[in-house]
Amino acid sequence: MKRIGSRTVYEGPIASVRIDEFSYDDGTTAERQVVSHPGAVAIVAYDELHLHLVRQPREAVGEPDLLELPAGKLDVEGESPLECAQRELGEEIGMRAAEWRELKSFYTSPGFAEERVTVFEATGLERIADHRPDAEERIEIVAWPIDDLDAAIDACEDSKSLIGMLILRAARR
Amino acid sequence: MKRIGSRTVYEGPIASVRIDEFSYDDGTTAERQVVSHPGAVAIVAYDELHLHLVRQPREAVGEPDLLELPAGKLDVEGESPLECAQRELGEEIGMRAAEWRELKSFYTSPGFAEERVTVFEATGLERIADHRPDAEERIEIVAWPIDDLDAAIDACEDSKSLIGMLILRAARR
Numbered sequence: 488m489k490r491i492g493s494r495t496v497y498e499g500p501i502a503s504v505r506i507d508e509f510s511y512d513d514g515t516t517a518e519r520q521v522v523s524h525p526g527a528v529a530i531v532a533y534d535e536l537h538l539h540l541v542r543q544p545r546e547a548v549g550e551p552d553l554l555e556l557p558a559g560k561l562d563v564e565g566e567s568p569l570e571c572a573q574r575e576l577g578e579e580i581g582m583r584a585a586e587w588r589e590l591k592s593f594y595t596s597p598g599f600a601e602e603r604v605t606v607f608e609a610t611g612l613e614r615i616a617d618h619r620p621d622a623e624e625r626i627e628i629v630a631w632p633i634d635d636l637d638a639a640i641d642a643c644e645d646s647k648s649l650i651g652m653l654i655l656r657a658a659r660r
Numbered sequence: 661m662k663r664i665g666s667r668t669v670y671e672g673p674i675a676s677v678r679i680d681e682f683s684y685d686d687g688t689t690a691e692r693q694v695v696s697h698p699g700a701v702a703i704v705a706y707d708e709l710h711l712h713l714v715r716q717p718r719e720a721v722g723e724p725d726l727l728e729l730p731a732g733k734l735d736v737e738g739e740s741p742l743e744c745a746q747r748e749l750g751e752e753i754g755m756r757a758a759e760w761r762e763l764k765s766f767y768t769s770p771g772f773a774e775e776r777v778t779v780f781e782a783t784g785l786e787r788i789a790d791h792r793p794d795a796e797e798r799i800e801i802v803a804w805p806i807d808d809l810d811a812a813i814d815a816c817e818d819s820k821s822l823i824g825m826l827i828l829r830a831a832r833r
Binding site: 507 | 670674677682684718724726769773775777816
């Protein structure tokens with residue numbers, strides 16, 4: 488499989504759309520629509536008592552209040568996924584972590600979108616004294632009792648957050 | 661949160677793009693880019709020995725060979741998610757199932773795309789005698805030893821497939 492052509496058909500504030508053309512080993516060709524995306528990170532941040540989650544409006548899917556892991560887009564030039572996760576943990580829930588570990592990396596929807604998400608585990612948590620949440624983002628911080636992970640998984644409708652919580656639950660059993 | 665405006669800025673073969681405008685209870689407004697999508701299904705189909713997976717090229721993300729659950733888009737008018745899953749199980753891997761159960765439903769990337777995926781469990785499997793795979797789709801069927809689910813989860817980089825396999829693994833422990 489080889490990409491033999493690409494044209495941008497739409498440029499938007501978050502995602503752009505390309506039509507790419509591919510050739511295959513058997514000599515045939517096909518066109519595919521690709522939604523571009525810089526990639527993202529999500530963080531499974533927990534201590535003995537709580538998994539630290541957020542609730543936020545997700546207008547794109549008509550949900551005023553979706554339960555998710557802290558997360559963010561790789562939208563700072565030159566920043567690694569780990570650096571992005573460390574920054575987002577501070578910005579979204581006002582915490583830093585002593586230990587970081589990559590849990591999993593995957594495509595959210597490889598049939599049509601480039602987005603790749605890396606999920607990190609963050610432990611050894613410490614509160615940042617002067618944390619000021621970004622009012623624009625309308626994010627509510629939720630300290631979820633870690634002994635009730637099953638209920639968080641039931642309530643969650645976001646793919647990256649489900650993957651992080653399912654891996655955490657498996658590790659704790 | 662209320663949608664107060666919407667305009668389509670791009671129409672494509674799989675996904676279209678809208679700019680929607682929202683108002684919030686505090687009187688402020690915001691614009692959001694939304695990638696439209698009809699939604700999809702994925703199927704955790706297994707018997708005593710095997711979990712039935714597929715490998716296929718995913719051009720959008722530059723992967724010639726991604727390991728996934730059988731899956732498909734809700735692109736037939738009036739078809740329910742369950743009916744779509746039953747059709748896709750036949751088309752993609754040539755099987756029908758006696759028992760169907762919904763495992764989980766979620767958004768793949770709620771920050772910018774509408775896509776919602778429903779994952780079903782399919783058991784009581786039976787081969788369809790006259791199955792002819794769609795050559796256009798370049799799908800390879802993989803009978804993965806179910807006792808080695810950990811290796812499938814390690815090898816998988818697709819969000820819906822990871823969620824289905826992580827739920828299956830938890831149920832089997």
